[in-house]
Amino acid sequence: MALVETVYRLSRSFPDSEHFGLTSQVRRCAVSVPSNIAEGAARRSTAEYLRFLSMARGSLSELDTQIQIATRLGYIEASPDFEQRVDTTFARITALMNALEKVGAAR
Structure with missing residues (x-):
């Protein structure tokens, strides 16, 4: 949610x-x-949850690319804080996916 707020401010x-x-x-x-x-x-189901988490990661990657485009076009300045927030969010989603996959494999 903090990422959404940041993007709205940046845009x-x-x-x-x-x-x-x-x-x-x-x-x-x-x-x-x-x-x-x-x-x-x-x-x-865990499988459905994983599918939606995968879509969330895809949207996050798409967002990162679009912010890079906006930076290249001079609409905004590069923001290491934003990049860190994207990287942290991606890592958290991945960790959650890994944990869910591990639980699913243990069943």
Whole structure:
């Protein structure tokens, strides 16, 4: 959720011409990460949860790429704090996936 807040703040500085382009896409990706985690957690099987966690990681990677594009286009400055937050979030999702896979394998 903190990542979503950060992305919304960062994307405020994007040009108006990107309102329906990169701004919208970056925000949708950011919102997709916790949304997929929440939806997966509400599912009835570990396999479904893992599928949604995988989608969350995909959205996170897509978000990272789009932020890099925005940086290259000069819409925002590079942010080591943002990169750290993305890396930490990716690692946490991966750790959760690994733990769920381990529990599933033990059954």
